[in-house]
Amino acid sequence: MELDSVMLSQLLTASTLIFHVIFATLGVGVPIMIAIAEFLGIKRNDSHYLLLARRWARGYTITVAVGVVTGTAIGLQLALLWPSFMQVAGQVIALPLFMETFAFFFEAIFLGIYLYTWDRFKNRWLHWLLTIPIMIGSTLSAFFITTVNAFMNQPQGFEIVDGKTVNIDPIAAMFNPATPSKVFHVVMSSYMTSAFILAAITAFIILRKKGTDYHKKALRLTMVAGFIFAAGTAFAGDLSAKFLADYQPEKLAAAEWHFETEQNADLIIFGTINEDGEVSNEIRLPGVLSFLAGNSFDTEVIGLNEFPEDEQPPLWIHYMFDLMVIIGMYSLFIAGIFIVFIFMKRFNEWNKPLLWGIVASGPLAMLAIEFGWIFAEVGRQPWILRGLMTVDQASTTSGDVGIALAMFLLLYGVLGTFCVTVLIKMFKNKPPEAELERRFPK
Amino acid sequence: MSLELIGITVLWIFLYGYLIVASIDFGAGFFAYYARVSKQEHIMSQLINRYLSPVWEVTNVFFVFFFVGLIGFFPDTAYYFGTALLIPGSVGIILLAIRGAFYAFGNYGSKNSTFFLFLYGATGLLIPAALSTALTISEGGFLDVSDNNVVFLAKELFTSPYSWSVVVLAIVSVLYISASFLTYYADRAEDMESRGIMRKFSLLWSAPTIVASLMVFVALREHNPEHFQNAIDIWWMFGLSLVFFMIATFLVYQKKMFGIGFIMVMLQFFFAFFGYGASHLPYILYPYITIEGSVVNETMGTALVVVFIAGLLLLIPSLYLLMRLFLFDADYIKGKK
Ligand code: HDD
Ligand code: HEM
Ligand code: HEM
Numbered sequence: 001m002e003l004d005s006v007m008l009s010q011l012l013t014a015s016t017l018i019f020h021v022i023f024a025t026l027g028v029g030v031p032i033m034i035a036i037a038e039f040l041g042i043k044r045n046d047s048h049y050l051l052l053a054r055r056w057a058r059g060y061t062i063t064v065a066v067g068v069v070t071g072t073a074i075g076l077q078l079a080l081l082w083p084s085f086m087q088v089a090g091q092v093i094a095l096p097l098f099m100e101t102f103a104f105f106f107e108a109i110f111l112g113i114y115l116y117t118w119d120r121f122k123n124r125w126l127h128w129l130l131t132i133p134i135m136i137g138s139t140l141s142a143f144f145i146t147t148v149n150a151f152m153n154q155p156q157g158f159e160i161v162d163g164k165t166v167n168i169d170p171i172a173a174m175f176n177p178a179t180p181s182k183v184f185h186v187v188m189s190s191y192m193t194s195a196f197i198l199a200a201i202t203a204f205i206i207l208r209k210k211g212t213d214y215h216k217k218a219l220r221l222t223m224v225a226g227f228i229f230a231a232g233t234a235f236a237g238d239l240s241a242k243f244l245a246d247y248q249p250e251k252l253a254a255a256e257w258h259f260e261t262e263q264n265a266d267l268i269i270f271g272t273i274n275e276d277g278e279v280s281n282e283i284r285l286p287g288v289l290s291f292l293a294g295n296s297f298d299t300e301v302i303g304l305n306e307f308p309e310d311e312q313p314p315l316w317i318h319y320m321f322d323l324m325v326i327i328g329m330y331s332l333f334i335a336g337i338f339i340v341f342i343f344m345k346r347f348n349e350w351n352k353p354l355l356w357g358i359v360a361s362g363p364l365a366m367l368a369i370e371f372g373w374i375f376a377e378v379g380r381q382p383w384i385l386r387g388l389m390t391v392d393q394a395s396t397t398s399g400d401v402g403i404a405l406a407m408f409l410l411l412y413g414v415l416g417t418f419c420v421t422v423l424i425k426m427f428k429n430k431p432p433e434a435e436l437e438r439r440f441p442k
Numbered sequence: 443m444s445l446e447l448i449g450i451t452v453l454w455i456f457l458y459g460y461l462i463v464a465s466i467d468f469g470a471g472f473f474a475y476y477a478r479v480s481k482q483e484h485i486m487s488q489l490i491n492r493y494l495s496p497v498w499e500v501t502n503v504f505f506v507f508f509f510v511g512l513i514g515f516f517p518d519t520a521y522y523f524g525t526a527l528l529i530p531g532s533v534g535i536i537l538l539a540i541r542g543a544f545y546a547f548g549n550y551g552s553k554n555s556t557f558f559l560f561l562y563g564a565t566g567l568l569i570p571a572a573l574s575t576a577l578t579i580s581e582g583g584f585l586d587v588s589d590n591n592v593v594f595l596a597k598e599l600f601t602s603p604y605s606w607s608v609v610v611l612a613i614v615s616v617l618y619i620s621a622s623f624l625t626y627y628a629d630r631a632e633d634m635e636s637r638g639i640m641r642k643f644s645l646l647w648s649a650p651t652i653v654a655s656l657m658v659f660v661a662l663r664e665h666n667p668e669h670f671q672n673a674i675d676i677w678w679m680f681g682l683s684l685v686f687f688m689i690a691t692f693l694v695y696q697k698k699m700f701g702i703g704f705i706m707v708m709l710q711f712f713f714a715f716f717g718y719g720a721s722h723l724p725y726i727l728y729p730y731i732t733i734e735g736s737v738v739n740e741t742m743g744t745a746l747v748v749v750f751i752a753g754l755l756l757l758i759p760s761l762y763l764l765m766r767l768f769l770f771d772a773d774y775i776k777g778k779k
Contacts, residue, residue, distance in 0.1 A: 065546030068502055069539035075506055079513055080531050083524030090517030091738055095745050098514045101507045102753040108499040109760045113767060120767075133760075168741045396525055404532045411536050415543050422547045 006392045008401040009081040012408060014377070016074045018370055019412045023067030025369050028142045028187065029194025030060050035131035036225065037218075042124045048214045051436055052221075056198065057115060059423055064111065066419050073408070081401070085384050085394035088165060092158045093151045095170040100144035107137025139187055146186045149376075150178035154247060155385045181243040185236035189372065192229035193365040196331060198222045200362025203355045214432050216350075220342065223358070227335035234328050238292070245293035248386070249302035251379035254313040255321040256289055258303050265289040265301040269322055273315060313379045320375035327368035331361050446737040448747055449515035450726075453508060454719045460504035461715060462619060462708060467501050468566035469620020471541070473643070475563025478556060482639065497764070498545060502538075514746055518736035522727050525592035526585050527576060534572040541565040567613050574612040578605045581666045582728030604661035611654040615711070618647040622690065622707045626700040641694060648691045652684070655714065666728060672721035679717030686710040 034053050041049030079086050110133040121127050151157075157173030158165050199222035206215050244252040253259070257268050267289040271282025290299040304312055334357045341348065380386060384394045443451075513520045523531075544558045578599065579585070586593040599605050621644035628637035663670040673680070690706035693699050724732040737743060 062546055064499070065543050068499055069542040072502060072506055073535045073539060075510060076531055076535055079509070079520040079524045080528050081524075083521040086513055086520035086524065087517050090513050090520060091742060094514030094517070094738065094742055095749065097510050098746055099749055099753070101503065101510050102749070102756065104506060105500070105503045105753075105757055106760060108503050109757075109764050112497055112500060113764055117767065165739070168739050170742055170745045396528060400529050404528055407532060407536055411539060415539065418543070418547055 005401045006395040008405055009395040010391065012401060012405045013074075013077060013081055014374075015405070015409060015412065016070060016077055017373070017377075019416070020067065020070040020074050021369060021373060022366060023063050023070060024142070025190045025193050025366070026060070026063045026197065027067045028138045028190035029192070030056060030063070030198070031131060031134045031138055032191055033194055033198055033222065033225065034060065035128070035135055037221065038128050038131065040221070042128055046217075047436060048217050049221075051214065051432060052218050054118065055427070055432065055435075058426065061115060062419060062423055062426070066415055068108075070412075070415070081396050082384070082394045083396055085389065088389065089148075089151070089385065091165045092155075092168055092170065092173045093148050096144040096147045096174050100141050103137050103140040103144060105137075107134055107141065110134050110137065142187055142190060143183050146183045147174045147176075147179050150176055150182045152384060153182075153376075153380055153386050154178040155388055160388070177247050178243060181236065181239040185233065185240050185372075188229055188232040188236045189365075189369060192226060192233045192331065193369055195222050195226035195229055196335075196358075196365040197362040199226055199335075200359045203358040206350065207352065207355050207359070212433065214436065219338075219358070223335050223338045226331065226361075227339055230328065230332045230335060234332060237325070237328060241292050242294065245299070245301060248379075250304060250307045250311065251313060251317075251376075252293065253302060253304040253307075254315055254379060255317050255375060256301075257315065257318055258289060258301060259305050261300060261303040261306060263290060263298050263300050265293075265299075267292065268318075270319070273318075311382065313381050317375045317379050320371040320378070324368045324371040324375065327364045327371075331365055331368075334358060334361050444734075445740060445743040445747070446515075446733040449511075449737065449743065450719075450723070450733050452747075452750060453511050453515065454716065456504060456508050456511065458712060458715050460501070460508060461711065463497070463501045463504060465570075465616045465619035466623045467498060467620075468570060468616045469618075470624065471545075471562040471566030472617065473620065473624065473640070475559050477639075478559055498542070500761075500764070502542060505538075511746075515738055515743065516726060516731070516733065516736045517738055518731055519726055522585070522587075522592055522730055523576070523579075526579060526594040529594070529596070530572060530575045530579075534569060537565045537569045537572060541569065567616070570612040570616050571609045574608050575599065575605065578602075578608050580722070580725070580727050581662070581669065582725075582730075583665065585727075585730070587730060602665065604658075604665040607654070607657040607661040611651075611658050614647060614650045614654045618644065618651045619707060619711065621647055622694065622704050625694060626704040629700040637700075641697070644694050645691070648687070648694075652687065669721055669728070672723075673717065676717055676721060679713045679720070683710050683713035683717065686713065 034056050037049045037056065038053035040046065041051075041053060110130050114127070114130040114134060117127060117130070151173055154176040155173070156176050157169040157171070159167045199219060202211070202215050202218045202222060205211055206219065211219075241252065256265075257271075257273060258265055264286070267285040269283040269285065290297050290301055293299050293301045334354075338354060338358065341354070382390045382392075384391045540561055544561045547558060579594075581604065583602075584595050584599050586595055621640050625637055625640040625644050628634075628640055659670070659673070662673070686706045686709040690703050690710060693703035693706065722728075724734060726733060726736065738746070
């Protein structure tokens with residue numbers, strides 16, 4: 001591995017996105033949870049849910065701030081680090097990037113209003129209505145940015161004649177074959193992850209301090225929501241795999257260590273691989289890969305050997321894929337158990353092992369987001385625009401990327417540390433019980 | 443109007459919007475810090491917080507809109523500026539990031555941290571300085587373009603009188619715009635003590651603003667005579683700017699009509715900024731990028747304009763709502779809500 005400006009640019013892009021996506025994911029998902037909690041609170045006239053919405057919203061302001069500043073960083077870095085890519089792509093895919101800024105605007109305005117008008121409306125439903133533009137704004141920003149990423153995987157809507165981009169169709173570029181499954185999966189996994197993160201925090205407090213009714217309601221709410229979103233995520237993930245089998249077979253093949261084109265292909269879970277492409281220590285599910293790719297064991301799955309060596313993605317993305325899927329299954333399982341226990345009086349849903357399992361599910365879900373993205377992005381290598389432009393053709397020629405990388409890593413370290421300490425302080429100093437009495441005196 | 447002219451006008455309007463709202467925000471950081479160290483905090487920080495808290499994120503979006511739009515309408519700018527601005531751009535982003543994040547940390551999280559407030563105040567002056575280098579570079583003379591390679595001449599930038607005159611103007615303007623706005627805001631809040639302090643500041647920074655603008659003109663004549671000549675050809679724009687400046691200062695001095703006074707300040711900067719922009723044309727980056735030569739293809743350009751109009755229809759009512767609730771609602775400003 002050589003640390004030239006291409007490699008450094010990749011590292012810097014990857015670090016920024018890996019950091020940004022933590023906050024972006026919460027930015028997309030948490031408004032949904034706030035809206036649900038406030039809705040229940042008003043509907044049932046239950047101050048617990050109202051307080052829940054309020055406290056979540058307060059924590060959310062902190063994560064949004066970091067999301068906004070790191071998002072601004074990645075927006076500029078795309079132009080600074082990949083000038084040739086932006087020059088070409090800008091001709092075709094500028095539209096969703098531009099629309100995204102409107103979505104940000106829309107969300108930022110209503111978030112500002114929402115946070116400072118808790119007690120200003122006589123009719124509480126008016127305040128709840130403000131969550132709708134926030135949810136629309138944040139989910140739309142995820143939609144728009146994901147279409148850009150989908151375009152990098154399936155570029156279309158233009159032609160290149162004599163080095164010039166012509167016959168441009170921005171709508172076709174946005175709605176390329178990768179868009180539907182990708183958007184669906186990204187949005188669902190953001191909702192899911194936010195629900196599990198909130199659940200994990202609540203479960204942790206219950207374990208530590210014997211939660212009150214307030215905490216129990218919060219956990220039930222987040223677990224039910226988490227279960228639904230996790231099911232949606234798994235379904236969308238299945239669609240994504242089928243999409244890959246049809247349109248981007250090299251990515252799926254590299255992720256599955258699948259070398260020969262064949263029917264009834266096996267699914268390989270974990271394992272190790274040597275230089276000759278021999279797999280050992282794996283768990284092998286016969287025929288399941290074909291099923292994943294096309295809902296039938298006879299589906300022919302294209303193998304990696306069909307592609308020239310210099311167009312094959314690195315094989316280690318296999319682990320990224322497996323970890324993501326396993327975490328998806330785990331989340332579904334743990335939320336499922338909790339819900340079953342709620343309804344079966346025989347079991348106690350507040351038992352310690354189960355609660356610890358929920359505590360783990362939050363960070364795990366966030367890891368799944370990271371693994372999923374790393375899989376999707378590294379699996380696109382060596383292309384930046386699949387089939388058209390490779391990564392090393394696109395990068396900046398500046399010799400200063402190393403310095404920039406060091407500065408940004410330091411920045412993310414500082415921001416991350418402060419963000420966590422501020423959040424912890426914020427909630428420790430103001431326990432919900434005290435706040436409940438102050439805001440909703442009996 | 444041609445596509446490229448529509449595009450650059452839209453972007454320039456947004457950059458002007460950012461100039462105003464961000465200056466208020468940047469300057470407010472400085473004043474908040476000043477109030478803390480001069481032990482007048484109890485008076486001013488309340489006022490500043492009431493305005494800033496609901497709007498800081500919106501301010502940031504103005505900036506994002508500008509650079510995303512610039513790359514959208516004029517993709518070639520990504521190529522040149524992208525290579526040239528890696529370091530100044532990164533420094534700018536990092537400062538913006540520190541500022542935004544620590545504002546939120548300080549404001550919603552641990553109150554009363556003087557350290558957070560210091561970061562917030564200091565970055566408020568450093569960011570305009572860093573961002574203004576993009577405008578300086580656009581005058582040409584700081585890039586070395588050979589076949590397929592753009593090299594940024596950092597040393598030239600640091601030793602150029604023009605570059606420094608722009609930095610000074612940026613900082614002074616930020617303080618002046620911010621003080622004028624906060625004077626008006628304090629007046630609405632009927633907070634006489636804060637109004638007194640801010641009024642003094644806006645008078646204090648008024649003359650330096652004009653001196654700094656003149657310095658920029660002098661330096662520009664040396665640095666880019668062609669641009670200077672274009673500016674002289676539309677001297678009336680700058681003349682109007684000066685007239686509005688005088689009205690604004692007069693009103694503030696007379697303690698009259700602070701609202702109109704602030705609008706005059708906005709007009710002062712409007713004419714100066716658009717005069718500067720108009721005389722800069724047709725170049726975006728002298729002498730490499732012109733608006734005609736770098737404009738995006740027509741299909742995309744039209745799509746962007748359509749989206750822009752649709753977007754405005756959505757934004758204007760929302761912004762109006764935001765301003766009504768937080769800027770023009772006298773009870774809110776006074777702290778009763
Ligand atoms: C909580 C997070 C999470 C969970 C539990 C899952 N995924 Fe996922 N996955 C993502 C979060 C994610 C992601 C971060 O959202 C990615 C990255 C890029 C993308 O489009 O979505 C992704 C990408 C991604 C891709 C690549 C899409 C592409 O590159 O075009 C496939 C094939 C799957 N996933 C399949 C699955 C399957 C079969 C799952 C079984 C449960 C699963 N994912 C669970
Ligand atoms: C937010 C979640 C994302 C994460 C965690 C992520 C992660 C990564 C990683 C790890 C790389 C480096 C790949 C390598 O060096 O092998 C990369 C590259 C890149 N990503 Fe993403 N990515 C994300 C989303 C996006 C989106 C939505 C876009 C589209 C706008 C995008 C655009 C790019 C570009 C232009 C590169 C550089 C070219 C390349 O190395 O392929 N990324 N990203
Ligand atoms: C899966 C990938 C991504 C998702 C889901 C996502 C989502 C978000 C969200 C929700 C926010 C705003 C936080 C808020 O206002 O609530 C945000 C901020 C931002 N994101 Fe991302 N983002 C992703 C990747 C990217 C990429 C690749 C870019 C670069 C083009 C980008 C550009 C931005 C910008 C510029 C902001 C700041 C907006 C502002 O100032 O309000 N994001 N992102």
